Amino acid sequence: MTDGNGAASAVDRLHPALVHHIVNALGWRDLRPLQREAVAPLLDGEDAVLLAPTAGGKTEAAAFPLLSAMEEQRWSGLSVLYVCPLKALLNNLVPRLEQYAGWLGRRAGLWHGDVRQGARQRLLRQPPDVLLTTPESLDAMLVSTKTDHGRLFAGLRAVVVDEVHAFAGDDRGWHLLAVLERLQRIAGGPIQRIGLSATVGNPDELLHWLQGSGHETRPGRVVAPGVVLPDASSSQQGAPQEPPPGDIELDYVGSTANAATVIAALHRGEKRLVFCDSRATVEELGAALRGKGVTTFLSHASLSLDERRRAEAAFAEARDCVIVATSTLELGIDVGDLDRVIQIDAPGTVASFLQRLGRTGRRSGSTRNCLFLARSHDALLSAAGLLHLWGRNYVEPVTAPPEPRHIVAQQLLALALQEHKIGRVLWREEWNGLPPFDRGAEPILRHLLDEGFLERDGETLFIGPSAEERFGRRHFMELTAVFTAPPQFTVLWGRKEIGRSDPMLLTEKVEGPRVLLLAGQAWKVNWIDWGRRRCFVEPSDLPGKARWFGMAVDAATYALSRAVRDVLLGADPPVKLTQRATAHLAEARDRNLDLVHPGGTVIARQGDDVRWWTWGGYKANATLAASLGGLADASQRFTDAYIRLRSDLTPEMWREGTADAAERLCLPEVDDKALRGLKFNEALPPRLAAATLARRLADLESAAAILAEPTRFLRQN
Structure with a gap:
């Protein structure tokens, strides 16, 4: 295993037994560039972020050096954690890591919410060397009275965070960082942190974030060989980007039914993965494809675990078939060799597009490909804008949500459960000085005491009655999950679980039988057990309905909205455009001709309807609407593209x-309904809960940039 690019020196540092099996069991003649370049920093104990496209060998790039270090430094007991955002991804990875660990006489184990109690008990009696798990399961282990976490995690030396960008961009990232700091206290020393990621716009900042409290004291490195950097005009300097693939096409189809017709007609005999950004669209498209005789499988979060596993296993083994999925299949879960990726409408980010694109082109001689099928003019513009950004080598920076005060409250309660009692002053040390879990959390601690979530006895604090009442069910399991899932009803056909349905679909008025669409099949509702949240069904030939409320796709960012404006001004994305897409783009440009201008923003009046066309994205427009005072209409209505203004504006x-508006920008107002979606908001003072959510709804920087642009007035007929 040598070549002229340093492979020999990298391989020589791996454990000989490991190299033997890489050559003889895997049949590898060489390591990939990422795997070679990761060996030295990881064996030297450096923190790192490893960047590569999907199926780029990131798991092995982390596992091989850590297993070598495990042998050379004689680590014992549970020494490596492998953390993933999805249980399905863990299930997919565990056979590989069991094999790699077994080559050295070591063991890998699995722990998440679907692992049976007997397997957990065996794992606690004989801890593996490598544990694959989720942050929520780690927190549950720390707070459980059945787990001796002091013994279990005492030898922890390293953690691998797979799909680290998926954590860093939301509250699960803050939760993960806080749990890692608590584990570091138990282990009594630094824990090496290794993140695995596809392309992101700010890899150095992502590494800094992952290092938590140790970013100033521990060396770190971004390992991303073979990437192409954007040109000097890119807004994300240093953002890595994959070489342009060979086959990306944008088409306009106008409806879900037409999308099914196109998919059924194209690429027969090939394996196709179709991404939709809502579960309802997955169901509708899946049913339409089956109606056309296409072998179709479905995957989304409201299908039962068994249903998803059956679909994914059947898809992996089949050839001429389609699997229709939400983002559940975006993150590296193996469904075999794919021929095609098809995107219905558009994902919300370039990073998400790159993840999906990376599911293809894995076989030698094949190219990465993606066909976009837009069902509306708005979707066509969003897809064109997204591809325009991608063509400029833009990838979104991954940024942690600001001011996670609710996660601070959750962690204080979790720590009290973990330690049974905590010191009134010493609690600050548990997160090793990591903001915001430091001295700045004092106001939140006072509120927890005032409201009975914590109680005080002298200089010690412990769980109070309010926490027992609100979070104590199922041994405080609700306390370990940092996101709120809307309540759903389990749908059962006899004793077989099909999936879950939104309760509003079971209560809305219907004429005739109530028929659901789930797992691509219509089901007639026979009986609803309201107390136990169960819905009993039987197959039906009647048309069914699929809908999940309160799960809207994320609103457009400033970058994407501005890219849509560029498209309306004449920019074409660097991909193949069908005749239909070209014609409808031309129509959209004609229709919006007066609402875009290369020199700034436009205020257009049509009768009493006055709109400021900022093309600023949802958060920037929310910030501007709140800051305009009497200039905005009374309801402060806005979209990604415009803000409604008062009708008599001059x-x-x-x-x-x-x-002076740029100097007095304010945060959007937050209503009570929005606050209920912030997990643990009741453990915060109402003022701080509202301030947390308002800050997350704002984009002050982009709002200020929009205000600095010239504005032209236009009267329309």
């Missing part, structure tokens, strides 16, 4: 009202 009023 240019003079506008100039006077916005002269």
Whole structure:
């Protein structure tokens, strides 16, 4: 295993028994560039982020050096954690890591919510060397009275965070960081942190984030060989990007039914993965494809675990078939060799597109490909804007949500459960000085005491009655999950679980039988057990309905909205456009001709309807609507593209009202309904809960940039 690029020195540092099996069991003649370059920093104990496209060998790039270090440094007991955002991804990875560990006489084990109690008990009696798990399961182990976490985690030396970008961009990332700091206290020393990621726009910042409290004291490195850097004009300097693949096409189809017709007609005999960004669309498209005789499987979060596993296993073994999925199949879960990826409408980010694109082109001689099928003019513009960004080598930076005060409250309660009692002052040390879990958490601690979530006895704190009442069910399991899932009803055909349905679909008025669409099949509702949240069904030939409420796709960012404006101004994405897409893009440009201008923003009046076309994205427009005061209409209505203004607005009023607006930008207002979606909001003072959510709804930087642009007034007929 040598070549002229340093392979020999990298391989020589791996354990000889491991190299023997890499050559003879895997049949590898060489390591990939990422795997070679990761050996030295990981064996030297450096923190790292390893960047490569999907199926780029990241798991082995982390596992081989850590297993070598395990042998050379004689680590014992549970010494490596492998953390994933999805249980399905863990299930997919565990056979590989069991094999690699077994080559050295070591063991890998699995622990998450679907692992049976007997297997957990065996794992606690004989801990594996490598544990594959989720952050929620780690927190549950720490707070459980059945787990001796002091003994179990005492020898922890390293953690691998797979799909680290998926954590860093939401509250699960803050939760993960806080749990790792608590584990570091138990282990009594630094834990090496290794993140695995596909392409992101800010890899150095992502590494800094992953290092937590140790970013100033531990060396770190971004390992990303073979990437192409954007040109100097890119807004994300240093953002890695894959070489352009060979086959990306944008088409306009106008409806789900037409999308099914196109998919059924194209690429027969090939294995196709179709991404949709809602579960309802997955169901509708799946049913339409089956109606056309296409072998179709479905995968989304509201299908039962057995249903998803059957679909994914059957798809992996089949050839001429389609699997229709939400983002559940975006993150590296193996469904075999794919021929095609098809995207219905558009994902919300370039990073998500790259993840999906990376599911193809794995076989030698094949190219990465993706066909976009837009069902509306808005979807066509969003897809064109996204591909325009991608063509400029733009990838979104991954940023942690600001001011996670609710996660601070959750962690204080979790620590009290873990230690049974905590010191009134010493609690600050448990997160090793990591903000915001430091001295700045004092106001949240006082609220927890005032409201009975914590109780005090002298200088010690312990769980109070309010926490027992609110979070104590099922041994405080609700306390370990940092996101709120809407309540759903389990749908059963006899004793077989099909999946879960939104309760509003079971309560809305219908004429005739109530028929659900789930797992691509219509089901007639026979009986609903309201107390136990169960719905009993039987197959039906009647048309069914699929809908999940409150699960809207994320609103457009400033970058994406501005890219859509660029498309309306004439920019074409660097991909194949069908005749239909070209014609409908031309129609959209004609329709929006007066609402875009290369020199700034436009205020357009049509009768009493006055709109400021900022093309600023949802958060920037929310910030501007809240900051305009009397210039905005009374309801402060806005979209990604525009803000409604008062009907009697004049240019003079506008100039006077916005002269100093950039200096007095304020956060959007938050209503009570929105607050209920913030997990643990009741453990915060209402003022801090509202401030947390308001800050997350704002984009102050982009709002200020929009205000700095010239604005032209236009009267429409």
